[in-house]
Amino acid sequence: MIDEQFLRHLSKDYPNINAACAEIINLSAILALPKGTEYFLSDLHGEHEAFIHMLKSASGVIHTKVDEIFGPDLSHDERDALAALVYNAEAELKRRKASERDFDKWCKEAIFQLVEICKSVSTKYTRSKVRKRLPKYLAYSMDELLHADDEANKAHYYSEIINSIVACGVAEEFIIKMANLISNLAVDRLHIIGDIWDRGAHPDAIMDFLLDYHDVDFQWGNHDIVWMGAATGNWACITNVLRMNISYNNFDMLEIGYGINLRPLAVLASTIYGDDPCEYFKPKILDENKYDPVDPELAAKMNKAIAICQFKVEGQRIMAHPEYKLEHRMLLDKIDYGKGTIDIKGVTYELRDANFPTIDPENPYELTKEEKEMLHSLEASFLQSEKLQKHIRFLYSHGSLYKCINGNLLFHGCIPMTADGEFKECTVNGVTKKGKDYMDYLDEQVRMAYFVPDESEETGRSGDIMWYLWLSNNSPLFGKDQMTTFERCFIADKKTHKEHTAEYYSLINDKVICEKILAEFDLDPKTSHILNGHVPVKIKDGESPVKGGGKLIVIDGGISKAYQKQTGIAGYTFIFNSRFMALSEHKPYEPLQEDGTQVFHTPKITTLETLPKRMTVRDTDQGKELEREVEELRALVNAYRTGQLKESF
Known part of the structure; x- marks a missing residue:
């Protein structure tokens, strides 16, 4: 039963029987059309x-x-x-x-x-x-x-x-x-x-194109979420974003596209690593910069400087969030700075680059005064980048952690699961959730961290939840046991670079598991599909x-x-x-x-x-909405015909 107050509101748009019937005919015709592609x-x-x-x-x-x-x-x-x-x-x-x-x-x-x-x-x-x-x-x-x-x-x-x-x-x-x-x-x-950003030269051009697109939605990926965190001014996210894009030579995008002022980083890197070739930090050049070419040697120094800042800042975030259980990723305190080696899980490895002029061995996660000043400047650039903030807001307004549409379940990475195929209980911000409830909670907290950080359940620095989703083994966006950035930068032995995928990726070969996931998200397991x-x-x-x-x-x-x-x-x-x-x-x-x-x-x-x-359109989610509108309009027509509401001409 549709209440009279709602019908009175509806009558403002359809003031008489003819107007309401015209819209019923229009919607009924749309329902009979083939589903759009x-x-x-x-x-x-x-x-x-x-x-x-x-x-x-x-x-x-x-x-x-x-x-x-x-x-x-x-x-x-x-x-x-x-x-x-x-x-x-x-x-x-x-x-x-x-x-x-x-x-x-x-x-x-x-x-x-x-x-x-x-x-x-x-x-x-x-x-x-x-x-x-x-x-x-x-x-x-x-x-x-x-x-x-x-x-x-x-x-x-x-x-x-x-x-x-x-x-x-x-x-x-x-x-x-x-x-x-x-x-x-x-x-x-x-x-x-998922994953608009990083590696390629112009995610900014992709977002500019999509801003005017007639119908688009996003399911956030791990590379999107770290940019969303950077847009809050979070240093752990900012340093990750800059390290990745400097390592792929994306200076046009950073400085011209988003107006990020990298001069403080360039000056600091040149001062610290003046004679250091930073051999293992040279950028991969997949695309040439047209407007802001940076000498590869300077880029290598900038890459190393921001990487060291990243490891320091991440160590601070890990200590601030013991509930994240990321202590195994604190490696700067495992280095023997005299011998140039590091101990990881009881195995000693030689570092292929042991020049750490900004690290105090007694307090390895402490940023120098110059590093802090540089990060404050970078934070301001991210917060004040009009184009970046516009793109991120569009990602929020048109995006989510997952989406159910027309019988398809869309999410970027995985659903955290145990080895025996059960949904894994995950704790973040002191809240324990699993399956769909966990995804809904994370989606809510990511939005609050950007728009109303004071009202979110996040502790520490605003945007830490995005950094957590970037690299935690309980993150549905990452889905691996660890992110081995330090090892890839400093250790030659490729065995240390290995990132093991979560149980989800072996479980999804089983049809029963896929159907279980679909049922968790209230979709018909027999007819629906998952897209990753x-x-x-x-x-x-x-x-x-x-x-x-x-x-x-x-x-x-x-x-x-x-x-x-x-x-x-x-x-x-x-x-x-x-x-x-x-x-x-x-x-x-x-x-x-x-x-x-x-x-x-x-x-x-x-x-x-x-x-x-x-x-047909009738068989889609949109069709269900249109059928509801037709039902409401029929009730309006009936209200006019029975004298419950007065027509206006």
């Missing part, structure tokens, strides 16, 4: 060009549409060129302008072809929804072209619109906007299952992304260039449309060449599951 990606790690290409190409679906529509009429090369126009319209226009003898004629043909593709990808939407995505000023002409039929009396009208677009000199803008519209309509909803990222799938070694008898799919295939040698591919996209679930397997992205050409590799798309019947 959802795309799932993970572990983008700053690879902005590859990521944007995946969306522009709809992970291979656009090329499939081109083949379906123009297969009989265009050659293979012509179809490739048409798909390339959708993927990167600006570059293809520039190339065509230089090579086509009659550029205007080519534009007319291109517009016609793009309209045909757009018609195909827009069939799942109401005309109203398509109109809402049309660009300002060009909306009228696009709408007319998309919805004009091919009757004889419309053919001339259709041609005149295209001729006028070219004659007015807006053909190039029209083509660019139409290409973008095609990509937007091909992907109805986008899910990013975090751990790259090594296809080249024969590993499968599909686990637990098809109940769980790991979609980290190595979009990051840093992982592609391990995986043998360059990322996955999981695609869920109205007919099937599929996995798109990508090859490495090739950037635009100096001559204006670009090679695009068509992904391999494998259908994982075909639905027993075509899924």
